Amino acid sequence: MFLAIKEMKYAKLRYFLIIGIMLLVSYVVFMLSGLANGLATGHKQAITDWDASTIVLSSDSNKIANASMMTRSDLTRIQAKRKAAVGLLSTSSRLSGHSGKTNVSIFGAQENSFVVPSLIEGHKYSNDHEVIISANLKNDGYSLGDKIKLGNDPHAFKIVGISKSTTYSIQPVIYLNLNAYASLKGTSGELTTAQQPISLVAVKGQSPEATKITTHKSDAKLSKLSVNEFITNLPGYSAEKLTLNTMIYFLFVIVAAVLGIFLYVMTMQKISLFGVLKAQGIKNSYLIQSVVGQSLIVSVIGVVLAFILSVLTSLVLPAAMPFTVNTSEWLLYGAVLIIVSMIGALFSIHSIIKVDPINAIGGE
Amino acid sequence: MSVLTMDGIYKTFGSGHTLVTALTDVNLSVNAGEFISIIGPSGSGKSTFLTIAGGLQSPSRGTIKIDNLNLTKLNDRQKNDVRFNNIGFVLQSSNLIPFLTVADQFKLVEKLSHQSLQQRSEALLKSLDIWDLKDKYPKELSGGERQRVAIARALCHNPNLILADEPTASLDSDHAYEVVKILATEAHKNKKAIIMVTHDERMTKWSDRVYRIRDGHFASA
Ligand SMILES: Nc1ncnc2c1ncn2[C@@H]1O[C@H](COP(=O)(O)OP(=O)(O)OP(=O)(O)O)[C@@H](O)[C@H]1O
Ligand SMILES: [Mg+2]
Numbered sequence: 001m002f003l004a005i006k007e008m009k010y011a012k013l014r015y016f017l018i019i020g021i022m023l024l025v026s027y028v029v030f031m032l033s034g035l036a037n038g039l040a041t042g043h044k045q046a047i048t049d050w051d052a053s054t055i056v057l058s059s060d061s062n063k064i065a066n067a068s069m070m071t072r073s074d075l076t077r078i079q080a081k082r083k084a085a086v087g088l089l090s091t092s093s094r095l096s097g098h099s100g101k102t103n104v105s106i107f108g109a110q111e112n113s114f115v116v117p118s119l120i121e122g123h124k125y126s127n128d129h130e131v132i133i134s135a136n137l138k139n140d141g142y143s144l145g146d147k148i149k150l151g152n153d154p155h156a157f158k159i160v161g162i163s164k165s166t167t168y169s170i171q172p173v174i175y176l177n178l179n180a181y182a183s184l185k186g187t188s189g190e191l192t193t194a195q196q197p198i199s200l201v202a203v204k205g206q207s208p209e210a211t212k213i214t215t216h217k218s219d220a221k222l223s224k225l226s227v228n229e230f231i232t233n234l235p236g237y238s239a240e241k242l243t244l245n246t247m248i249y250f251l252f253v254i255v256a257a258v259l260g261i262f263l264y265v266m267t268m269q270k271i272s273l274f275g276v277l278k279a280q281g282i283k284n285s286y287l288i289q290s291v292v293g294q295s296l297i298v299s300v301i302g303v304v305l306a307f308i309l310s311v312l313t314s315l316v317l318p319a320a321m322p323f324t325v326n327t328s329e330w331l332l333y334g335a336v337l338i339i340v341s342m343i344g345a346l347f348s349i350h351s352i353i354k355v356d357p358i359n360a361i362g363g364e
Numbered sequence: 365m366s367v368l369t370m371d372g373i374y375k376t377f378g379s380g381h382t383l384v385t386a387l388t389d390v391n392l393s394v395n396a397g398e399f400i401s402i403i404g405p406s407g408s409g410k411s412t413f414l415t416i417a418g419g420l421q422s423p424s425r426g427t428i429k430i431d432n433l434n435l436t437k438l439n440d441r442q443k444n445d446v447r448f449n450n451i452g453f454v455l456q457s458s459n460l461i462p463f464l465t466v467a468d469q470f471k472l473v474e475k476l477s478h479q480s481l482q483q484r485s486e487a488l489l490k491s492l493d494i495w496d497l498k499d500k501y502p503k504e505l506s507g508g509e510r511q512r513v514a515i516a517r518a519l520c521h522n523p524n525l526i527l528a529d530e531p532t533a534s535l536d537s538d539h540a541y542e543v544v545k546i547l548a549t550e551a552h553k554n555k556k557a558i559i560m561v562t563h564d565e566r567m568t569k570w571s572d573r574v575y576r577i578r579d580g581h582f583a584s585a
Contacts, residue, residue: 002472276459279455280459361420362411
């Protein structure tokens with residue numbers, strides 16, 4: 001290490017530059033990881049809040065929540081102690097008397113069912129014209145007692161309760177009862193309660209295997225899946241995760257290549273010096289250790305600085321940005337970055353071993 | 365007492381009609397306290413001789429002993445150790461590490477040999493009149509200063525054999541004489557065996573013995 005550190009002190013600028021590159025790439029990796037987790041959370045948060053284990057959808061929905069169509073009567077076909085009929089709708093919301101619209105995810109559910117979140121303000125809805133909003137809608141000026149309009153429904157809804165911040169499809173969430181949901185779907189008038197539409201049934205504390213569904217001839221087919229499978233099939237969820245993670249994996253390769261090439265160029269410039277050192281009886285292992293040691297120092301400094309910078313960045317990012325710090329994932333990615341940097345140094349080892357000390361004598 | 369003994373050394377390269385005989389029947393014994401010069405024209409086999417004497421390549425025939433270690437019987441690792449412990453090299457262009465200060469050049473040897481060389485290197489630097497340069501990098505030194513540091517570097521771990529490959533080639537004649545005189549003094553005062561290869565006739569006058577090499581044949585002058 002003596003040789004490695006002395007050289008880095010001597011050629012400060014070069015090593016500062018490569019530490020800078022290491023820092024930037026690691027920073028991008030951490031940011032992408034934060035975004036990937038933020039987006040994933042943004043898609044699924046409201047679903048995870050339910051703490052359900054099984055989701056039942058109509059079979060022809062192909063596991064896509066938004067495409068699933070069921071009726072309230074289907075709830076009785078599902079044998080479970082704790083089950084909740086849920087209607088799903090993505091629409092826009094505006095405060096009465098205002099024109100600014102906000103995209104929201106609407107959940108229809110009966111006020112006593114387990115999917116309705118606990119409140120930090122107000123009380124649960126008790127009629128068809130009351131709603132609960134998630135706290136992140138406060139940023140848009142919503143508050144307890146306000147009247148809001150949803151989609152093109154003629155009714156005004158009163159905000160009676162506020163739950164903690166949450167999102168579904170990266171949109172804030174509004175809960176209302178199933179009558180109100182049917183009305184938003186434009187179907188309330190002509191239907192009986194049993195015929196009212198819902199999207200899915202959530203089951204708590206019971207695996208898909210343990211959940212029995214009775215199906216008579218005339219009934220629409222239903223499918224059950226675990227919550228994890230349901231989340232994987234949320235629109236955009238898997239695709240975004242895969243895209244961002246692939247970028248991260250590419251960055252690992254890029255780090256190995258950039259550091260590898262840098263150290264290789266530095267090694268090539270020192271070939272004749274290595275020849276002299278070897279002629280003097282200095283072992284290959286010491287020279288290899290120097291190069292690998294430099295790679296370790298550069299990558300550790302770069303990753304640690306990037307980690308600090310990422311934490312600071314996460315503190316100043318706007319709340320609206322989907323960004324979640326997952327420290328253990330950052331530590332893992334940091335370790336991977338350091339390991340691939342060392343792998344990059346391996347390119348140079350072959351050239352070091354190949355140097356013939358004989359060239360140190362009589363040759364230039 | 366003989367530090368280096370070469371017995372019936374031959375070195376050939378290639379085979380058939382591309383066969384080159386670089387050394388033919390070289391017999392040489394150098395004792396502690398002896399400073400010998402080897403002089404010869406280009407292509408005569410000087411570098412080949414030095415690399416074989418230093419265990420950097422094996423002879424085609426014959427035996428070499430350094431400090432009574434039979435080099436021809438050692439593996440690469442052991443030869444490496446012999447080069448590190450028993451031999452000091454002074455090379456044509458300096459063998460100093462560009463990113464170490466003069467003092468750190470010695471510190472590296474100290475670290476690798478796991479022995480304290482502080483006093484010895486300090487004494488060497490002072491006797492070679494380069495103590496004031498100890499915090500400088502090689503590029504901040506003149507050619508003559510650099511060669512003096514290289515000599516100190518070759519001597520600092522106290523090897524019995526010094527192999528010098530055209531140590532004066534990059535120096536003007538005043539500095540060249542000075543470097544050769546230092547080598548001669550080292551041999552005589554500190555009982556080192558020193559072999560210097562050169563093509564400059566004027567550099568041989570402080571030597572105890574001078575050998576001429578021509579087409580791989582050795583002859584004492
Ligand atoms: N690896 C090799 N393969 C083939 N021939 C070689 C090899 N090394 C040296 N020779 C040949 O051996 C002879 C002696 O070469 P050597 O390098 O020892 O000469 P030298 O006296 O050091 O010359 P110079 O003063 O130019 O350095 C030359 O004819 C050279 O071509
Ligand atoms: Mg030569």
